[in-house]
Amino acid sequence: MSPPRLSRNLHKWLALIVGVQAILWIVSGFYMVVVDLDFIHGDTLVRNLATPLSRIGKWYPLREIRLRHADIEQIRIKALPGFSGPLYELRTPDGVILADATTGEQISPLTRERVAALALHYYAGKGSTKAIDRLTGEAPLEIQMRALPLWRVTFDDWHATTLYIHTDSGDLVTRRHRSWRWFDTLWMLHIMDYESRTDVNNPWLRIVTVAGLVFAGSGIWLLWFSLRRGRAPRTR
Amino acid sequence: MRTLRILHKWLGLLVGIQLLLWTVSGLVFAWLDHQDVAGERSVRVPPSVAIPGDSRVLEPAILLADYANLEIREVTLMPVQDIWVYRVRLPSRIELRRAADGARFEIAEPVIRDLARSFYSGEGSLKTVSLLAEPTLEVRNAGPVWRADFDDRVRSSLYFAAEDGRFVAARNDTWRLFDFFWMLHTMDYRGRDNFNHPLVILCGTGALWLGISGAFLLWQAFRPVRRLASESRSKT
Numbered sequence: 230m231s232p233p234r235l236s237r238n239l240h241k242w243l244a245l246i247v248g249v250q251a252i253l254w255i256v257s258g259f260y261m262v263v264v265d266l267d268f269i270h271g272d273t274l275v276r277n278l279a280t281p282l283s284r285i286g287k288w289y290p291l292r293e294i295r296l297r298h299a300d301i302e303q304i305r306i307k308a309l310p311g312f313s314g315p316l317y318e319l320r321t322p323d324g325v326i327l328a329d330a331t332t333g334e335q336i337s338p339l340t341r342e343r344v345a346a347l348a349l350h351y352y353a354g355k356g357s358t359k360a361i362d363r364l365t366g367e368a369p370l371e372i373q374m375r376a377l378p379l380w381r382v383t384f385d386d387w388h389a390t391t392l393y394i395h396t397d398s399g400d401l402v403t404r405r406h407r408s409w410r411w412f413d414t415l416w417m418l419h420i421m422d423y424e425s426r427t428d429v430n431n432p433w434l435r436i437v438t439v440a441g442l443v444f445a446g447s448g449i450w451l452l453w454f455s456l457r458r459g460r461a462p463r464t465r
Numbered sequence: 466m467r468t469l470r471i472l473h474k475w476l477g478l479l480v481g482i483q484l485l486l487w488t489v490s491g492l493v494f495a496w497l498d499h500q501d502v503a504g505e506r507s508v509r510v511p512p513s514v515a516i517p518g519d520s521r522v523l524e525p526a527i528l529l530a531d532y533a534n535l536e537i538r539e540v541t542l543m544p545v546q547d548i549w550v551y552r553v554r555l556p557s558r559i560e561l562r563r564a565a566d567g568a569r570f571e572i573a574e575p576v577i578r579d580l581a582r583s584f585y586s587g588e589g590s591l592k593t594v595s596l597l598a599e600p601t602l603e604v605r606n607a608g609p610v611w612r613a614d615f616d617d618r619v620r621s622s623l624y625f626a627a628e629d630g631r632f633v634a635a636r637n638d639t640w641r642l643f644d645f646f647w648m649l650h651t652m653d654y655r656g657r658d659n660f661n662h663p664l665v666i667l668c669g670t671g672a673l674w675l676g677i678s679g680a681f682l683l684w685q686a687f688r689p690v691r692r693l694a695s696e697s698r699s700k701t
Contacts, residue, residue, distance in 0.1 A: 241683070241686055245687060248679070248680065252676050252680060254491075255669075255672045255673055255675075255676040256673070256676070258487075258669060258672070259669045259670070259672070259673050261660060262660050262661060262666050262669045263666055263669070264661075265661050266659075266660070266661055279538055281536045281537060281538055281556075282529075282537045282538070282539070288524065288525055288526040290524060291522060291524055291525060291542075292522075292524070295516070295518065295522070299515075299518075300515040301515055302515055302516070303513075303541060303542065303543045304541070304542040305539060305540070305542075306525055306542075307539045307540075308539075320513075321515075322513075322515075330525070428499075429494055429495060429499055430495060430496070430497075430498060430499055431495075435495045438488065438491050438492040438495045438496075441488045441491070441492075442485075442488045442489060442492050444488075445481075445484050445485045445487075445488045446485065448477055448481060448484075449477070449481045449482070449485060452474065452477045452478060452481060455474055456474075456478070
Protein backbone atom coordinates (compact mmCIF):
# COMPACT_ATOMS: atom_id res chain seq x y z
CA MET A 230 0.00 0.00 0.00
CA SER A 231 1.40 3.41 -0.96
CA PRO A 232 2.11 5.84 1.91
CA PRO A 233 -0.73 8.25 1.04
CA ARG A 234 -3.18 5.38 0.84
CA LEU A 235 -1.83 3.87 4.05
CA SER A 236 -2.16 7.16 5.92
CA ARG A 237 -5.74 7.55 4.76
CA ASN A 238 -6.66 3.99 5.69
CA LEU A 239 -4.98 4.29 9.08
CA HIS A 240 -6.77 7.57 9.81
CA LYS A 241 -10.12 6.17 8.70
CA TRP A 242 -9.95 2.93 10.67
CA LEU A 243 -8.56 4.57 13.80
CA ALA A 244 -11.39 7.08 13.56
CA LEU A 245 -13.79 4.17 13.70
CA ILE A 246 -12.04 2.75 16.79
CA VAL A 247 -11.26 5.88 18.85
CA GLY A 248 -13.52 8.39 17.12
CA VAL A 249 -16.16 8.40 19.84
CA GLN A 250 -13.58 9.02 22.57
CA ALA A 251 -11.87 11.68 20.43
CA ILE A 252 -15.20 13.51 20.12
CA LEU A 253 -15.71 13.17 23.89
CA TRP A 254 -12.23 14.62 24.52
CA ILE A 255 -12.94 17.55 22.21
CA VAL A 256 -16.43 18.27 23.57
CA SER A 257 -15.43 17.97 27.26
CA GLY A 258 -12.27 20.00 26.65
CA PHE A 259 -14.33 22.63 24.86
CA TYR A 260 -16.64 22.98 27.88
CA MET A 261 -13.62 23.31 30.19
CA VAL A 262 -12.06 26.11 28.16
CA VAL A 263 -15.22 28.14 27.52
CA VAL A 264 -16.71 28.04 31.04
CA ASP A 265 -14.75 30.19 33.47
CA LEU A 266 -12.95 28.06 36.07
CA ASP A 267 -13.61 30.51 38.94
CA PHE A 268 -17.32 30.19 38.18
CA ILE A 269 -16.99 26.40 38.16
CA HIS A 270 -15.35 26.63 41.58
CA GLY A 271 -18.46 28.48 42.74
CA ASP A 272 -16.68 31.76 43.58
CA THR A 273 -19.62 33.82 42.35
CA LEU A 274 -22.19 31.91 44.40
CA VAL A 275 -20.72 32.63 47.83
CA ARG A 276 -19.63 35.63 49.91
CA ASN A 277 -18.53 36.52 53.46
CA LEU A 278 -15.71 34.00 53.40
CA ALA A 279 -13.21 36.29 55.12
CA THR A 280 -15.14 38.03 57.87
CA PRO A 281 -12.73 40.20 59.89
CA LEU A 282 -12.58 39.96 63.69
CA SER A 283 -14.81 42.46 65.42
CA ARG A 284 -13.53 44.51 68.38
CA ILE A 285 -14.76 43.39 71.75
CA GLY A 286 -14.16 44.93 75.16
CA LYS A 287 -13.94 41.73 77.12
CA TRP A 288 -12.30 38.44 76.18
CA TYR A 289 -13.01 35.16 77.89
CA PRO A 290 -9.52 34.14 79.14
CA LEU A 291 -7.74 31.66 76.90
CA ARG A 292 -6.24 30.25 80.13
CA GLU A 293 -9.70 29.05 81.19
CA ILE A 294 -10.36 27.47 77.79
CA ARG A 295 -7.05 25.61 78.04
CA LEU A 296 -7.99 24.27 81.47
CA ARG A 297 -11.25 22.88 80.13
CA HIS A 298 -9.80 20.90 77.21
CA ALA A 299 -6.83 18.57 77.02
CA ASP A 300 -4.45 18.00 74.09
CA ILE A 301 -5.11 21.22 72.18
CA GLU A 302 -3.15 21.14 68.92
CA GLN A 303 -4.22 24.51 67.54
CA ILE A 304 -6.44 27.44 68.50
CA ARG A 305 -7.93 29.73 65.89
CA ILE A 306 -9.45 33.04 66.84
CA LYS A 307 -11.84 33.73 64.02
CA ALA A 308 -15.12 35.32 63.00
CA LEU A 309 -18.12 33.74 61.34
CA PRO A 310 -20.70 35.81 59.47
CA GLY A 311 -23.78 36.43 61.61
CA PHE A 312 -22.02 35.84 64.94
CA SER A 313 -21.68 38.97 67.05
CA GLY A 314 -18.13 38.48 68.34
CA PRO A 315 -14.93 36.48 67.75
CA LEU A 316 -14.82 32.74 68.35
CA TYR A 317 -12.27 30.31 69.71
CA GLU A 318 -11.85 27.24 67.54
CA LEU A 319 -9.86 24.45 69.17
CA ARG A 320 -8.41 21.50 67.32
CA THR A 321 -7.93 18.39 69.43
CA PRO A 322 -7.40 14.70 68.57
CA ASP A 323 -11.14 14.22 69.26
CA GLY A 324 -12.23 16.89 66.80
CA VAL A 325 -13.00 20.59 66.61
CA ILE A 326 -14.55 22.63 69.43
CA LEU A 327 -16.06 26.07 68.86
CA ALA A 328 -16.61 28.51 71.71
CA ASP A 329 -17.72 32.12 72.07
CA ALA A 330 -14.62 34.22 72.79
CA THR A 331 -16.59 36.71 74.93
CA THR A 332 -18.47 34.31 77.19
CA GLY A 333 -16.52 31.08 76.77
CA GLU A 334 -19.76 29.24 76.04
CA GLN A 335 -19.31 26.21 73.80
CA ILE A 336 -21.36 26.39 70.58
CA SER A 337 -20.25 23.24 68.79
CA PRO A 338 -21.72 21.08 67.44
CA LEU A 339 -23.73 23.74 65.64
CA THR A 340 -27.51 23.50 65.76
CA ARG A 341 -29.57 23.15 62.61
CA GLU A 342 -30.87 26.72 63.09
CA ARG A 343 -27.33 28.12 63.32
CA VAL A 344 -26.28 26.21 60.19
CA ALA A 345 -29.35 27.49 58.32
CA ALA A 346 -28.48 31.07 59.29
CA LEU A 347 -24.79 30.60 58.39
CA ALA A 348 -25.69 29.14 55.00
CA LEU A 349 -27.76 32.25 54.18
CA HIS A 350 -24.79 34.45 55.11
CA TYR A 351 -22.48 32.43 52.82
CA TYR A 352 -24.98 32.23 49.97
CA ALA A 353 -24.75 35.03 47.39
CA GLY A 354 -27.55 33.83 45.10
CA LYS A 355 -31.22 34.80 44.93
CA GLY A 356 -32.83 31.46 45.80
CA SER A 357 -34.00 30.20 49.14
CA THR A 358 -33.06 27.19 51.23
CA LYS A 359 -34.62 23.96 50.02
CA ALA A 360 -33.18 21.34 52.37
CA ILE A 361 -30.72 21.00 55.25
CA ASP A 362 -29.29 17.55 55.95
CA ARG A 363 -26.65 16.36 58.34
CA LEU A 364 -24.55 13.88 56.36
CA THR A 365 -22.98 10.96 58.17
CA GLY A 366 -21.75 7.60 56.94
CA GLU A 367 -20.95 7.52 53.24
CA ALA A 368 -19.99 10.77 51.53
CA PRO A 369 -21.61 11.75 48.22
CA LEU A 370 -19.19 11.46 45.29
CA GLU A 371 -19.28 15.21 44.66
CA ILE A 372 -17.44 16.08 47.88
CA GLN A 373 -14.61 13.65 47.07
CA MET A 374 -12.34 12.81 50.02
CA ARG A 375 -13.72 15.25 52.57
CA ALA A 376 -14.43 13.85 56.02
CA LEU A 377 -17.95 13.52 57.37
CA PRO A 378 -20.06 14.54 59.23
CA LEU A 379 -21.00 17.69 57.28
CA TRP A 380 -24.13 19.76 56.91
CA ARG A 381 -25.46 19.90 53.36
CA VAL A 382 -27.61 22.92 52.54
CA THR A 383 -29.31 22.96 49.14
CA PHE A 384 -30.93 25.95 47.48
CA ASP A 385 -33.80 26.13 45.00
CA ASP A 386 -32.01 28.35 42.45
CA TRP A 387 -31.30 27.43 38.82
CA HIS A 388 -27.71 26.47 39.72
CA ALA A 389 -28.98 23.93 42.30
CA THR A 390 -26.36 25.43 44.63
CA THR A 391 -25.26 23.13 47.46
CA LEU A 392 -23.15 24.34 50.38
CA TYR A 393 -21.27 21.92 52.63
CA ILE A 394 -20.67 23.27 56.14
CA HIS A 395 -18.50 21.81 58.89
CA THR A 396 -20.64 20.57 61.80
CA ASP A 397 -18.37 22.07 64.49
CA SER A 398 -16.28 24.89 63.00
CA GLY A 399 -19.05 26.36 60.82
CA ASP A 400 -16.55 26.78 57.97
CA LEU A 401 -17.78 26.50 54.42
CA VAL A 402 -15.98 23.30 53.42
CA THR A 403 -16.99 23.32 49.77
CA ARG A 404 -19.76 24.29 47.37
CA ARG A 405 -21.26 22.55 44.36
CA HIS A 406 -23.65 23.62 41.64
CA ARG A 407 -25.05 22.56 38.28
CA SER A 408 -22.13 23.74 36.14
CA TRP A 409 -19.62 22.14 38.52
CA ARG A 410 -21.51 18.84 38.24
CA TRP A 411 -21.42 19.13 34.43
CA PHE A 412 -17.71 19.84 34.59
CA ASP A 413 -17.20 16.83 36.81
CA THR A 414 -19.14 14.50 34.52
CA LEU A 415 -17.24 15.79 31.48
CA TRP A 416 -13.99 15.40 33.43
CA MET A 417 -14.96 11.77 34.05
CA LEU A 418 -15.41 11.30 30.29
CA HIS A 419 -12.15 13.18 29.61
CA ILE A 420 -10.01 10.97 31.88
CA MET A 421 -12.11 7.80 31.34
CA ASP A 422 -12.29 6.94 35.04
CA TYR A 423 -15.98 6.19 35.42
CA GLU A 424 -15.87 5.26 39.10
CA SER A 425 -13.77 7.55 41.29
CA ARG A 426 -13.31 10.22 38.56
CA THR A 427 -9.81 10.91 39.85
CA ASP A 428 -7.49 8.19 38.45
CA VAL A 429 -5.64 9.60 35.44
CA ASN A 430 -3.46 6.47 35.21
CA ASN A 431 -6.23 3.99 34.47
CA PRO A 432 -5.51 1.37 31.77
CA TRP A 433 -8.36 2.50 29.49
CA LEU A 434 -6.98 6.01 29.29
CA ARG A 435 -3.45 4.72 28.77
CA ILE A 436 -4.45 2.49 25.85
CA VAL A 437 -6.80 4.94 24.17
CA THR A 438 -4.32 7.85 24.39
CA VAL A 439 -1.79 5.73 22.47
CA ALA A 440 -4.41 5.01 19.79
CA GLY A 441 -5.41 8.68 19.88
CA LEU A 442 -1.83 9.75 19.26
CA VAL A 443 -1.51 7.46 16.22
CA PHE A 444 -4.92 8.76 15.04
CA ALA A 445 -3.84 12.42 15.29
CA GLY A 446 -0.42 11.59 13.78
CA SER A 447 -2.00 9.76 10.84
CA GLY A 448 -4.22 12.77 10.26
CA ILE A 449 -1.21 15.06 9.97
CA TRP A 450 0.57 12.52 7.80
CA LEU A 451 -2.47 12.38 5.51
CA LEU A 452 -2.67 16.17 5.51
CA TRP A 453 0.89 16.36 4.28
CA PHE A 454 0.14 14.21 1.21
CA SER A 455 -3.14 15.95 0.73
CA LEU A 456 -1.55 19.40 0.65
CA ARG A 457 1.35 18.29 -1.56
CA ARG A 458 -0.84 16.82 -4.26
CA GLY A 459 -3.79 19.11 -3.91
CA ARG A 460 -5.99 16.17 -3.16
CA ALA A 461 -4.94 12.81 -1.73
CA PRO A 462 -6.03 9.65 -3.52
CA ARG A 463 -9.27 8.16 -2.28
CA THR A 464 -9.18 4.69 -0.81
CA ARG A 465 -12.06 3.60 -2.93
CA MET B 466 -19.57 16.13 1.26
CA ARG B 467 -16.84 17.78 -0.76
CA THR B 468 -17.28 20.92 1.39
CA LEU B 469 -17.00 18.83 4.56
CA ARG B 470 -13.82 17.25 3.28
CA ILE B 471 -12.28 20.63 2.46
CA LEU B 472 -13.38 22.01 5.86
CA HIS B 473 -11.86 19.00 7.62
CA LYS B 474 -8.61 19.37 5.70
CA TRP B 475 -8.14 23.10 6.35
CA LEU B 476 -9.16 22.85 10.01
CA GLY B 477 -6.65 20.03 10.28
CA LEU B 478 -4.00 22.38 8.91
CA LEU B 479 -4.94 25.11 11.40
CA VAL B 480 -5.27 23.08 14.61
CA GLY B 481 -3.51 19.83 13.63
CA ILE B 482 -0.26 20.56 15.45
CA GLN B 483 -2.08 21.63 18.61
CA LEU B 484 -4.29 18.56 18.42
CA LEU B 485 -1.14 16.44 18.22
CA LEU B 486 0.29 18.32 21.23
CA TRP B 487 -2.94 17.75 23.18
CA THR B 488 -2.71 14.03 22.45
CA VAL B 489 1.00 13.78 23.28
CA SER B 490 0.57 15.67 26.56
CA GLY B 491 -2.54 13.65 27.41
CA LEU B 492 -0.52 10.51 26.81
CA VAL B 493 2.20 11.79 29.15
CA PHE B 494 -0.40 12.54 31.88
CA ALA B 495 -1.85 9.05 31.55
CA TRP B 496 1.51 7.31 31.73
CA LEU B 497 3.30 9.35 34.42
CA ASP B 498 2.36 7.91 37.81
CA HIS B 499 0.24 10.53 39.52
CA GLN B 500 1.68 9.79 42.95
CA ASP B 501 5.17 10.41 41.57
CA VAL B 502 4.02 13.67 39.99
CA ALA B 503 2.47 14.85 43.28
CA GLY B 504 5.59 13.80 45.18
CA GLU B 505 3.46 11.75 47.55
CA ARG B 506 6.24 9.26 48.12
CA SER B 507 8.65 11.87 49.45
CA VAL B 508 6.34 13.95 51.63
CA ARG B 509 4.60 13.19 54.89
CA VAL B 510 2.61 15.40 57.21
CA PRO B 511 4.43 15.53 60.56
CA PRO B 512 2.27 14.37 63.50
CA SER B 513 0.39 17.08 65.41
CA VAL B 514 1.62 18.01 68.86
CA ALA B 515 -0.46 19.29 71.76
CA ILE B 516 0.41 22.49 73.60
CA PRO B 517 1.86 21.65 77.03
CA GLY B 518 -0.63 22.59 79.76
CA ASP B 519 1.93 24.61 81.69
CA SER B 520 3.36 26.65 78.80
CA ARG B 521 2.86 30.38 78.96
CA VAL B 522 0.53 31.86 76.35
CA LEU B 523 -0.21 35.55 76.03
CA GLU B 524 -3.93 36.38 76.34
CA PRO B 525 -5.46 37.46 72.98
CA ALA B 526 -6.65 40.78 74.47
CA ILE B 527 -3.02 41.79 75.12
CA LEU B 528 -1.75 40.55 71.75
CA LEU B 529 -4.51 42.29 69.80
CA ALA B 530 -3.94 45.61 71.56
CA ASP B 531 -0.90 45.95 69.23
CA TYR B 532 -3.23 45.86 66.22
CA ALA B 533 -5.81 48.30 67.59
CA ASN B 534 -6.40 50.15 64.31
CA LEU B 535 -5.88 47.31 61.88
CA GLU B 536 -8.33 44.87 60.33
CA ILE B 537 -7.55 41.33 61.47
CA ARG B 538 -8.82 38.34 59.53
CA GLU B 539 -7.79 35.59 61.86
CA VAL B 540 -5.32 34.67 64.60
CA THR B 541 -3.96 31.16 65.02
CA LEU B 542 -2.05 29.73 67.96
CA MET B 543 0.13 26.99 66.46
CA PRO B 544 3.57 25.42 66.68
CA VAL B 545 6.44 26.18 64.31
CA GLN B 546 8.61 23.16 65.07
CA ASP B 547 8.85 23.37 68.90
CA ILE B 548 8.01 27.05 69.33
CA TRP B 549 4.39 28.09 69.85
CA VAL B 550 3.46 31.23 67.94
CA TYR B 551 0.49 33.41 67.20
CA ARG B 552 -0.03 33.73 63.48
CA VAL B 553 -1.83 37.02 62.84
CA ARG B 554 -3.45 37.25 59.43
CA LEU B 555 -4.00 40.81 58.21
CA PRO B 556 -5.62 41.61 54.85
CA SER B 557 -2.30 41.87 53.02
CA ARG B 558 0.28 40.13 55.18
CA ILE B 559 0.92 37.64 57.95
CA GLU B 560 2.86 38.29 61.15
CA LEU B 561 4.21 35.74 63.59
CA ARG B 562 4.45 36.55 67.30
CA ARG B 563 5.92 34.32 69.96
CA ALA B 564 3.03 33.00 72.08
CA ALA B 565 4.98 33.23 75.34
CA ASP B 566 5.75 36.95 75.23
CA GLY B 567 4.37 38.40 71.99
CA ALA B 568 7.81 39.13 70.53
CA ARG B 569 8.08 39.21 66.73
CA PHE B 570 9.14 35.86 65.29
CA GLU B 571 10.83 35.52 61.92
CA ILE B 572 11.25 32.24 60.10
CA ALA B 573 15.00 31.75 59.72
CA GLU B 574 17.03 29.22 57.76
CA PRO B 575 17.61 26.73 60.62
CA VAL B 576 13.82 26.52 61.18
CA ILE B 577 13.29 25.79 57.48
CA ARG B 578 15.98 23.10 57.57
CA ASP B 579 14.20 21.40 60.48
CA LEU B 580 10.81 21.78 58.81
CA ALA B 581 12.10 20.39 55.51
CA ARG B 582 13.54 17.31 57.24
CA SER B 583 10.33 16.70 59.17
CA PHE B 584 8.19 16.87 55.99
CA TYR B 585 10.52 14.76 53.84
CA SER B 586 10.05 11.00 53.66
CA GLY B 587 12.17 10.19 50.61
CA GLU B 588 15.54 8.50 50.40
CA GLY B 589 17.81 11.49 49.83
CA SER B 590 19.13 14.06 52.24
CA LEU B 591 18.76 17.81 52.45
CA LYS B 592 21.25 19.63 50.24
CA THR B 593 20.55 23.35 50.09
CA VAL B 594 17.99 25.79 51.42
CA SER B 595 17.38 29.12 49.70
CA LEU B 596 15.01 32.03 50.13
CA LEU B 597 13.27 33.05 46.91
CA ALA B 598 11.94 36.58 47.23
CA GLU B 599 10.76 36.83 43.63
CA PRO B 600 7.57 35.09 42.39
CA THR B 601 8.39 31.48 41.51
CA LEU B 602 6.50 29.72 38.69
CA GLU B 603 7.19 26.30 40.20
CA VAL B 604 4.88 27.19 43.11
CA ARG B 605 2.63 29.38 40.95
CA ASN B 606 3.86 32.69 42.36
CA ALA B 607 2.72 31.89 45.90
CA GLY B 608 4.74 34.81 47.32
CA PRO B 609 8.20 34.70 48.89
CA VAL B 610 9.11 31.08 49.63
CA TRP B 611 11.93 28.98 51.01
CA ARG B 612 13.06 26.19 48.75
CA ALA B 613 14.65 23.08 50.28
CA ASP B 614 16.47 20.86 47.75
CA PHE B 615 17.13 17.18 48.35
CA ASP B 616 19.72 15.01 46.57
CA ASP B 617 17.40 12.12 45.65
CA ARG B 618 17.01 10.63 42.17
CA VAL B 619 14.14 12.93 41.17
CA ARG B 620 15.69 16.10 42.66
CA SER B 621 12.86 16.75 45.13
CA SER B 622 12.26 20.30 46.32
CA LEU B 623 9.98 21.23 49.21
CA TYR B 624 8.63 24.76 49.39
CA PHE B 625 7.65 26.65 52.55
CA ALA B 626 6.10 30.10 52.83
CA ALA B 627 8.59 32.71 54.02
CA GLU B 628 5.95 34.54 56.10
CA ASP B 629 4.84 31.67 58.34
CA GLY B 630 6.74 28.53 57.35
CA ARG B 631 3.64 26.68 56.13
CA PHE B 632 4.22 23.86 53.68
CA VAL B 633 3.42 25.11 50.17
CA ALA B 634 4.30 22.36 47.70
CA ALA B 635 6.48 19.38 46.82
CA ARG B 636 8.10 19.36 43.40
CA ASN B 637 10.41 16.91 41.61
CA ASP B 638 11.64 16.09 38.10
CA THR B 639 8.55 13.99 37.34
CA TRP B 640 6.38 16.96 38.28
CA ARG B 641 8.59 19.27 36.20
CA LEU B 642 8.13 17.04 33.15
CA PHE B 643 4.39 16.87 33.81
CA ASP B 644 4.22 20.63 34.20
CA PHE B 645 5.95 21.26 30.85
CA PHE B 646 3.34 19.12 29.09
CA TRP B 647 0.60 20.74 31.20
CA MET B 648 1.72 24.07 29.69
CA LEU B 649 1.38 22.59 26.20
CA HIS B 650 -2.05 21.20 27.13
CA THR B 651 -3.47 24.46 28.55
CA MET B 652 -1.60 26.61 25.98
CA ASP B 653 -0.91 29.07 28.81
CA TYR B 654 2.79 29.61 28.13
CA ARG B 655 3.23 32.14 30.93
CA GLY B 656 1.30 31.03 34.04
CA ARG B 657 0.53 27.49 32.77
CA ASP B 658 -2.70 27.11 34.79
CA ASN B 659 -5.21 29.34 32.98
CA PHE B 660 -7.21 27.42 30.39
CA ASN B 661 -9.90 30.05 29.78
CA HIS B 662 -7.91 32.33 27.46
CA PRO B 663 -8.79 33.32 23.86
CA LEU B 664 -6.07 31.25 22.14
CA VAL B 665 -7.13 27.94 23.70
CA ILE B 666 -10.82 28.76 23.12
CA LEU B 667 -10.04 29.47 19.45
CA CYS B 668 -8.16 26.18 19.05
CA GLY B 669 -10.89 24.36 20.98
CA THR B 670 -13.51 25.75 18.62
CA GLY B 671 -11.42 24.65 15.63
CA ALA B 672 -11.06 21.19 17.15
CA LEU B 673 -14.80 21.00 17.75
CA TRP B 674 -15.55 21.66 14.06
CA LEU B 675 -12.79 19.30 13.03
CA GLY B 676 -14.46 16.62 15.18
CA ILE B 677 -17.95 17.32 13.85
CA SER B 678 -16.84 17.32 10.20
CA GLY B 679 -14.75 14.19 10.88
CA ALA B 680 -17.77 12.41 12.34
CA PHE B 681 -19.81 13.16 9.20
CA LEU B 682 -16.98 11.99 6.95
CA LEU B 683 -16.63 8.81 8.97
CA TRP B 684 -20.34 8.15 8.70
CA GLN B 685 -20.11 8.67 4.96
CA ALA B 686 -17.11 6.35 4.62
CA PHE B 687 -18.66 3.45 6.50
CA ARG B 688 -22.32 3.89 5.67
CA PRO B 689 -23.56 0.48 4.41
CA VAL B 690 -26.09 1.96 1.96
CA ARG B 691 -23.49 3.95 0.10
CA ARG B 692 -21.16 1.01 -0.10
CA LEU B 693 -23.89 -1.06 -1.76
CA ALA B 694 -24.75 1.81 -4.09
CA SER B 695 -21.16 2.33 -5.17
CA GLU B 696 -20.68 -1.41 -5.69
CA SER B 697 -23.70 -1.63 -7.93
CA ARG B 698 -22.49 1.45 -9.78
CA SER B 699 -19.10 -0.16 -10.42
CA LYS B 700 -20.82 -3.27 -11.80
CA THR B 701 -22.74 -1.38 -14.44
